[in-house]
Amino acid sequence: MRGPLFYSKILLFGEYGIIKDSKGLSIPYNFYNGALKTPEEKTPLTEASTAHLVRFSGYLRGLVVQDEISVTFDLDRLDSDLSGGMYFDSSIPQGYGVGSSGALVAAIYDGYAHQKITVLENLTREKLLELKVIFAQMESFFHGKSSGLDPLNSYLSLPILINSQDHIEPAGIPSQTNKSGGAVFLLDSGITGETAPMVEIFMEKMKHEGFRNMLKNEFVRHTDSCVDDFLKGDVTSLFGNIKQLSKVVLDHFQPMIPKKFHGLWQKGLESNAYYLKLCGSGGGGYMLGFTQDLAAAQTALKGHKLEVVYQF
Structure with missing residues (x-):
């Protein structure tokens, strides 16, 4: 069977x-x-x-x-x-x-x-x-x-x-193309993550007013904009919002990002070759990457395993 x-x-x-x-x-x-x-x-x-x-x-x-x-x-x-x-x-x-x-x-x-x-x-x-x-x-x-x-x-x-x-x-999402060379990819952290401990950390952070305000005014706002941009196929606006979202996550969700990837995350923000975000609850497993130039991202992330999941 x-x-x-x-x-x-x-x-x-x-x-x-x-x-x-x-x-x-x-x-x-x-x-x-x-x-x-x-x-x-x-x-x-x-x-x-x-x-x-x-x-x-x-x-x-x-x-x-x-x-x-x-x-x-x-x-x-x-x-x-x-x-x-x-x-x-x-x-x-x-x-x-x-x-x-x-x-x-x-x-x-x-x-x-x-x-x-x-x-x-x-x-x-x-x-x-x-x-x-x-x-x-x-x-x-x-x-x-x-x-x-x-x-x-x-x-x-x-x-x-x-x-x-x-x-x-x-939802209907825009058809994939490979005209612009942009892509969404998975980046393998090489370690497994557990959902429950990460959610526990998040709920503990939610007890603090400053974190709640950040979540509402920055994290949720940029997330909503990313969803709207992706569905509309507005790649230029999408990458502007993804960069902001990536920065917010690095600043406020560090326990969810494996330590050895903090520098790589920052490198993407500084070089604009790629932007990283959490894939699921974090703590390990995959991270999601967004790039407008897949070849440049692959060069910048040489030695790391990338799996392309969507192409712009």
Whole structure:
């Protein structure tokens, strides 16, 4: 048995800000994917995944029994499949900010939810919000707190525009070109990050009025402008706002940036060869880079691994 593929995602804009109602833009990233699968032969790797899914199944059973989720699952069939060794066969790197747990959640919902909302339906705002809430409850097993956006993106395999916490919609993004030589890329930090500790640091910072003011007046403002510029295809304005956003993150989100990349981050701001921002919660994994000249960015970042995800 092999289930359908669910893809990784990239939150282009909105990390942390969407907690405080900034805009956000999330896109599927088809380079990585995962699917539920029954192995021909069990290995320590498949068995570890199966054991993880068994715990997840128990968590879902608890949500259903306590009436804490608006959907029910065929958990007996899920448990039966797990007893047969089913696991999540995934190429999505964990702790890298590209939605490894989101794809798993999407796969379980797709395979085992009763009366599931499907991609083929007319996806009204209400249905999208219902899915987001369900996915947030499911994914909280992995992160302690989830927005539900990663599984939503993976499940729908569509770009998602977050206007606010209760206003989300599928988005049309400009077609990729490679005319200008500009690109969005992933920069590998070489270390894994954990979401929960980073969110904890953020929530601690939010207790301080100065940080809250900065978030509202600078971080959210630049994030919203980046989303608007990207969707309009206004590259000139986009890069002006990304530079400002990158600077704000370096100044105020340093714990989320691996220390060895602080200098590289600053170098991009000074040279204008590229601008870096967080990809997900930070602390490791990937960082997102934006450049108007990919060749120049590759030269400036020689020795580092870049993965192009979008070209202007």
